[in-house]
Ligand SMILES: Cc1cc2nc3c(=O)[nH]c(=O)nc-3n(C[C@H](O)[C@H](O)[C@H](O)COP(=O)(O)OP(=O)(O)OC[C@H]3O[C@@H](n4cnc5c(N)ncnc54)[C@H](O)[C@@H]3O)c2cc1C
């Protein structure tokens with residue numbers, strides 16, 4: 031046991047809904063907390079959705095106040111566009127090295143006026159819109175971003191390319207010097223001299239809330255690689271009033287209204303041979319939600335949902351499924367063997383195991399409920415933190431029943447999808463739960479021995 035003072039300051043890694051909840055609870059409990067988020071804004075996946083089941087709330091409306099509170103809370107230090115690089119020490123005395131990536135924008139000067147991103151000529155695929163729209167090289171990921179200050183994406187910025195070319199580090203045609211953002215910024219906030227830096231912090235406890243990514247559609251070759259075959263997040267963006275089509279549902283290939291839409295559950299989930307063995311827990315529910323929202327957007331359209339069995343175990347979830355069925359969404363029990371392009375249509379071959387018949391649908395659009403997986407890079411992070419993970423790469427809790435939020439490292443806790451597939455209410459509950467564990471640790475840390483007995 032060391033004699034260093036126990037540091038009552040926490041670190042939360044990942045600014046999705048689980049991390050947001052954990053940070054706010056720790057800060058409201060009276061302790062300082064650092065939130066490290068690797069993308070340019072907090073919000074995670076929830077902020078991408080059109081509406082959320084089962085209550086069909088607008089996620090932007092219910093999340094934005096929490097995000098703004100994080101930016102303004104006196105106990106919270108928010109570090110976006112940042113990643114944890116290294117960890118030393120133990121509970122009560124962790125030393126963390128955080129890579130703060132250069133935004134190339136002086137956030138103290140920037141007013142968030144938007145001139146730079148409105149005028150930047152370089153357009154690239156938008157991560158926030160899951161590739162369904164473009165963004166500029168200098169950008170904020172979405173209008174409610176926190177912080178509402180842009181970053182310059184150095185991989186795509188014309189001036190950075192120009193500099194690389196002039197330094198002999200880039201071949202091909204000479205890129206234009208551009209610098210339009212710099213010329214037009216009214217407060218001189220563009221800062222080409224800003225470089226990545228390592229920030230060292232000391233904390234007593236850590237919460238890992240790094241969330242999930244979807245399994246790539248390419249992992250299921252039976253389903254065509256086609257602009258009209260979308261994953262769930264892409265379809266959320268199409269349904270969203272703030273999305274690239276302002277919530278008007280169109281077929282990406284030609285902009286026509288899709289009249290027959292097929293939703294396929296368990297794409298990669300519960301399929302150890304081709305995907306992952308576990309149930310992704312949210313696909314049954316979000317596909318039902320999306321089928322319902324599609325019916326609201328295109329009342330004369332037909333939605334079909336292929337399912338193996340419907341897992342609707344949350345509060346109000348079964349009632350929600352019943353409502354979706356009553357609203358005319360057609361549920362077909364069975365698997366889809368193939369999806370392929372045939373002229374103007376996507377042909378979907380499946381089986382209805384209840385009637386024992388083969389089903390063939392000429393669809394305009396297909397939405398795949400792809401398996402959820404630990405977010406990209408989680409394994410590397412967990413190795414740096416010394417945290418054990420399961421076969422799928424989710425954080426292994428120290429006891430599945432009695433210590434579901436503890437990791438094998440005392441003082442490091444887990445919340446949300448980083449621990450395994452779950453919905454928003456469970457992610458929020460875990461965020462609060464992990465914060466509770468941190469606050470207990472701090473409360474009992476008068477003597478380090480006593481503190482470590484509770485972790
Ligand atoms: C298409 C779809 C629709 C859904 N709809 C609903 C719904 O209607 N209702 C519902 O209850 N649930 C829904 N869900 C489930 C919901 O998305 C999750 O429960 C929730 O997003 C989990 O929150 P999280 O904070 O754990 O993870 P995430 O939302 O994934 O957030 C994790 C955050 O951590 C950051 N991060 C990742 N790695 C690092 C790192 N190394 N360092 C720093 N930061 C990092 C990420 O950038 C991200 O901001 C849906 C899921 C999908 C796929």
Ligand code: SF4
Pocket residue numbers: 135139140141142143144145146147180214215216217218219220
């Ligand atoms: S133009 Fe300048 S002040 Fe306006 S958002 Fe861009 S960097 Fe910020």
Ligand code: SF4
Pocket residue numbers: 149150151152166167168182186187188189190207208209210211212
């Ligand atoms: S230099 Fe040009 S390409 Fe680069 S961010 Fe500024 S406006 Fe965009």
